[in-house]
Amino acid sequence: MxxxxxxxxxxxxxxxxxxxxxxxxxxxxxxxxxxxxxxxxxxxxxxxxxxxxxxxxxxxxxxxxxxxxxxxxxxxxxxPTAGPSxxxxxxxxxxxxxxxxxxxxxxxxxxxxxxxxxxxxxxxxxxxxxxxxxxxxxxxxxxxxxxxxxxxxxxxxxxxxxxxxxxxxxxxxxxxxxxxxxxxxxxxxxxxxxxxxxxxxxxxxxxxxxxxxDSPGVMLPFLGRDMTGAERGVKLALIAGIKEGLYDTEALASYLLYRLNVLDPVSPAYLKLLPSGTPPLLDVHEFLNLLAKRLCMLKRGGVPDSSRAAVWFIRWWREEGGLASASAPALPDYSAASGMETFRRGWGFDLEWSVDAAQAGRYNEATIQTKMEECIDKFEEAAVEEEREGGSISSTQEKKRLKEQQKTRQRARSSARLAARRGA
Structure with missing residues (x-):
């Protein structure tokens, strides 16, 4: 584990x-x-x-x-309502x-x-x-x-x-x-x-x-700064919500490997793609090399083609691997990691929390709901903070917005001067 x-x-x-x-x-x-x-x-x-x-x-x-x-x-x-509204x-x-x-x-x-x-x-x-x-x-x-x-x-x-x-x-x-x-x-x-x-x-x-x-799908004009924006963009790219080609596939594969490990740290869904007996992996390069060999995706000289393997890995997850990862248990097998005090759990790619191993026996739907509410609270707090710091708009968009405001003020002043001359 x-x-x-x-x-x-x-x-x-x-x-x-x-x-x-x-x-x-x-x-x-x-x-x-x-x-x-x-x-x-x-x-x-x-x-x-x-x-x-x-x-x-x-x-x-x-x-x-x-x-x-x-x-x-x-x-x-x-x-239910008492009658028609x-x-x-x-x-x-x-x-x-x-x-x-x-x-x-x-x-x-x-x-x-x-x-x-x-x-x-x-x-x-x-x-x-x-x-x-x-x-x-x-x-x-x-x-x-x-x-x-x-x-x-x-x-x-x-x-x-x-x-x-x-x-x-x-x-x-x-x-x-x-x-x-x-x-x-x-x-x-x-x-x-x-x-x-x-x-x-x-x-x-x-x-x-x-x-x-039906309406066109609308992406965020600006995905955000620093790690918040970076993770948001990778998540949306993995579900094919962003146009293909805007992301390096190995970067997407690295994040996908991380998330599948969080969903099930004992037996992540990707293990069925690798040789029998392979343990869960943390290093994306090691993973892609093993996958490329298993799929016979080799360059000249027998070198594993990790780029092709990354493309295949992402497509596999979108088409069938998502179903496999959805079978992850609510709790991992704690017997595989005796002595551990806390574990990370996840649901989907947005919700992640710690579980106290000592309380694993009392882990039920109410506990999961509480953890999920805490995740929602953190998300909302981060969104408010991002908005307050201007993280929802890029510097280029901010310059355009200020320029438009300046033009609007100039037009208003010109209209006021023209109206004053006509009144005179």
Whole structure:
């Protein structure tokens, strides 16, 4: 068992914010004016990193304008109502995609932790290949529409970062909600950035009428400074949320090796790729060399091709290794490390905490939930601190913002002087 897992060195995060993302971000407040339900998609493997804080301001304003404070729980989703409501509909549902790629033991504790921390949101975990998940989400939307029978239709807007499964979800909801064969309405891709413009309205249900819009995936304009930004960028690149080619694959492989070790320090998922009897590894170069030999990826002279092995390792994790890593136990086998006082545990790539070996016998869902709530608190505190220190915007973007402000002031002064001359 690995008793110490060093954090890898990470590259400076790139910037990837094409013009269509900025355009949609500017459109969002106007779109929300005609939206009843926001489906905000995140990736279960990155339940915190896949939050796009650039949406928060517009979403909170939308709720306030419709009479919902930031801490107001959503009545139509969380509690039964006495009768149909005549007020404006304003529901925010956070859908975590790819639930089959995170350990099942953590889903309920994490849902409860989220419910305690974000009372204005409904949280839903789903996997697009599980029909019951899609049916449950479809019923959720239909029930919201039925609770407001005075409305002729329900309008849903789907938002989220690139490659979290927005288009795939809408195709699945359409297939479930409309009787008979329904052709695929939206193109999907394993690569980020396929959807570049707001879709036309898609009908998801006939009785009651439910329509939805698909939207372009929006990346953060600036991933952050120092280690915070570096780790955020690598995580998003690993789930293919950032355009291919912007990251060195060996750097991604190094971080992936680290995370798989944290998820299961006794028997990490990658061991099945290596010769039998190989112990867990910490050094990415040693790992990639062994993997290259096992896959017969050799250069001239029999030298292991670690670059090809890194590409293969990342693709393996995205396609099947994620399922293998999701089988990691809630606790490792402590008998493999007698004398250890604490252990590191992880769930997904965002949540990590220490476990006191002396309390391992009392490790249950309530304990896991408490640990997860502490992770959420740390995440929120770090986000506030990053915002306060200006870490959410690059120096280049800050210069552009100041330049635009200066131009705006100059135009205002020019207009004032022109108005004064005309008045004279």
């Amino acid at each position: 690995l008793t110490h897992i060093p954090f890898p060195a990470l590259p400076v995060p790139p910037s990837w914010f094409p013009g269509h993302m900025l355009q949609f971000q500017k459109m969002l407040p106007a779109l929300l004016n005609k939206t009843d339900v926001v489906l905000e998609l995140r990736d279960s493997r990155l339940p915190l990193t896949s939050i796009n804080r650039n949406f928060e301001g517009a979403l909170q304003k939308w709720r306030r304008e419709r009479g919902h404070g930031p801490s107001t729980a959503s009545s139509s989703l969380d509690t 005549n007020g404006p509909i304003c529901e925010r549902v956070v859908v975590f995609s790819k639930r089959d790629l995170v350990p099942e033991w953590g889903i309920k504790p994490f849902q409860r932790a989220l419910a305690n921390k974000y009372r204005d949101q409904q949280h839903f975990f789903a996997s697009w290949n599980r029909t019951r998940d899609i049916k449950a989400l479809s019923e959720l939307l239909v029930n919201v529409a039925k609770e407001h029978p005075y409305r002729s239709e329900l309008n849903v807007l789907v938002v989220g970062m690139p490659n979290v499964g927005k288009s795939t979800l809408l195709n699945a909801l359409r297939n479930i909600g409309i009787a008979g064969p329904t052709p695929k309405a939206l193109r999907t891709s394993a690569h980020p950035g396929m959807t570049r413009v707001l879709s036309t309205r898609l009908k998801l249900s006939v009785e009651p009428l439910v329509y939805a819009y």
